[in-house]
Amino acid sequence: MIEELLWYYIGFTILLTIGFSIYGIAVRPHLVKKMALFTILGDAVYVLLVYLGYTLNSTNPPVIPGGSLENPVFSSKTDIQRFIGSTVDPIPQVFIVTAIVIGLAVFLLLAIVSLRIAREYGTLITTKIREVSGDE
């Protein structure tokens, strides 16, 4: 019972984090703060996916133990079957590994664009940029 409650509580907390970061990206005027909340949004989504792949009785990461670079001995079928019963879901992790690196690539691009904006307009706050550039 208490385990179940804690389980739902973790999910709820992660989703609340997503909510707060979405709101912050939309509302806060400072570009750096927008970017910080953007990274938090990404992180929360990663952790949410990993959380969805975790089962309460799992004790192993999705890596077969006992491997070595030289003279490796592959596990037998029964060992692997026993291993499957105690591991987490690898598929969310597969998606996220590349997503993290691409997230950084996108983020670098955002950073460079912000640097250009700062040099062009002398400010990083979006409301001020609007005043400086004279747009509506």
Place this chain on the structure above:
Amino acid sequence: MVSYETLLGVLPVLMSLFTIAMIIYSIRVFTSKTLGSMVLAIDALVVDLVVLMVLVALYYKSAFLLIGVIPLASWVFLLDVVVARYLEKRWSK
């Protein structure tokens, strides 16, 4: 040889100590007034978390979980250096 079950008997006590320390450190992080104090508290917090991570790996009895400990320990130093650079940059202006 001491059995793994004996360890599972004492591990909750040890982990809870570090968890309590983690909570208080993070309260310190959240309530600090200046950037310097905050980063200082984060230093101590991350070192605390390194130990906690090793204990979690011991709990799961999996060597694979130890793999992130060394990058995390060296991250603290990176944070210190970059914050010092940032502050110095503002000072020299």
Place this chain on the structure above:
Amino acid sequence: MIDLILFYIGVALVFIGGVMDILATIGFFKFKEFYTRLHAATIGSIGGGLYPLIGVVFIVLGLDIDYNLKLVFTGTSIIAAGIIALATPAGSHILARGVYRSREESPSVIIDRLGEDLERGEME
């Protein structure tokens, strides 16, 4: 027998480390100023970080687990402890320097040799 002794030495070290960590957090609250908190942070990183990691080495040596697992745990803990002993003091030094020089916080001390020397221009 020796395993039992090693194991309990390790548990004691980790336990002492945890207690030190909590005491360091109290120190963080008691000291009101950045420069005095630096000392509490040292307790947190050495007493609460390095000693527990050494303690984990002792625990693992006395524990009945796979030989290979023992090696990995021992090695990683020792390397992590080494990095902590090497990098944390340098980190707090450079942080303190940055904070001092940027005048984020000025120390309340009985004597400030660094400030005097900086003012006289003897040190850049």
Place this chain on the structure above:
Amino acid sequence: MNRGYSVSIVVFTIILAVVYLVYTGSYGLVEITIALLVGVGVSLVLAPDLILNPSKMSPRRFITAIYYLVKYFTIIEAKAHWSVLKLILMPSAKYNPAIVRIPYSVTSDYSILLISNSITNTPGTVVIDVDEKRKYLYVHWIDATSVEDQEARKSVSEEFENYAYKIFE
């Protein structure tokens, strides 16, 4: 320069290979070969100038270093921890913090690192700045007993400096 260069490469190759093997956790022959290759490559690029004078390397210095490390992390640390923990635990503890100037006379980089890390790692003293030209360390001392340069040196860093002379100079 040449001898220093090659000794430096060899020593750091061994150290890095050990780190690689420990982190990897398996000790086969192929693994050791790869470790040595990686060690040579990395130390050629990143560590050619980390040892300045190979003629100083001797087993006596090594044993002194280990003796110092053991002594430092048991006796000296315990004393320093206790003195700061007293300040934390006593509700009305009085202390007088000061930034003192401590001269040092060692020349090698490693000695400076050893002294300053030893000072910072003992709770109660933290190196805030270092003046390389005039050879001063500026130390924040939580409970200063003296503000004069030489006396502060006597109670803060003299022991570390003696060992630094024995190990690195």
Place this chain on the structure above:
Amino acid sequence: MKKLEVVIPIVIGLGLFILLYNSGLLSVERSLTTLAEKYLEYIPDASSIYTSMAFEVVTAVIWDQRGFDTYFETSVLFFAIIATLAIASKLEDIIGERRSLTIIVRLVTRILAPIIVVVSISIALHGHITPGGGFQGGAVFVIAPLLLMLAYTSDWIRSRGFTDRKLLLLRGLGVTLIALAGLIPVVYSYTTNINAYLFQNQAKPDSFFNYPAYLQTPISTILVSGTIMLLNILEFIAVLTGFTLAFYYLTREFEKRGGGE
């Protein structure tokens, strides 16, 4: 106004929670999906026909089952870095004084950087056995040049002979070789009329093209898991050079005067 600042995020979070709860994704009783079970069953099993000959399921899926996909993800990274370089200004010399940090930090950085590099190489090389791989190794590696560039100035990286041109060349080489390793089966299939797939690793029931799983050395047998180890190493080179380059430009931008307050 102040109340709205709290209410709206909570409403968003609660809405998401209800959505996920109703779809049953959050329930405590859960089991592996069929696809995950198949992956876990076949990939590490050397006697199976769909094996990848690797112990690490995640990396095996990334480079074997989803190799084509991952190649384009790597290219996304490549193009992002190209765009970064295009938008960043030219490398004019920085006016004004730049100082490196104190001797303590410089020495600690110099000791720490090789250790981080060695650890990252270990992570990348053992990608098919223990957790890790090219992406992860590259991500850990970047901490080292970044620390060196912060402790010294950004000139450090040029003083060691790593010009931006060389780094970009390595980066492109990495991506190209990954594509080549994926294309070889197709070329082979055209020349010999044997069925083979793009980014194929081990033999499949209807295709007998096979990258070798083991490498025989005079000392002993090394497990390379077909293309997986090779692609991990190439990916490691590509990621580390790309990020080092991007951070080189960013650090130079950071060191310039001006801006702020």
Place this chain on the structure above:
Amino acid sequence: MILLLSSIAATLALISTILVLYEKDVAKAVVLAGVESVFYALLLQVFLAPDLLIAYVGIGLGLNTVVLLYVLTKGERYEEA
């Protein structure tokens, strides 16, 4: 026990996100975003994803904070209401 630990970590991550949202000093907000990543790193460890943990410690923690502080030097440190 492990669930309790992870729920504490998730809560602390949520609190730091909220503080990032309301903090006026953007430099502190950036560092708080780093703290949030630290707790999520612990969550990844607890949820048995060592693969992600390495990538995340390198990128999500280290490089993001550095980039954000780089950008911040070129603009205002404080965000007006």
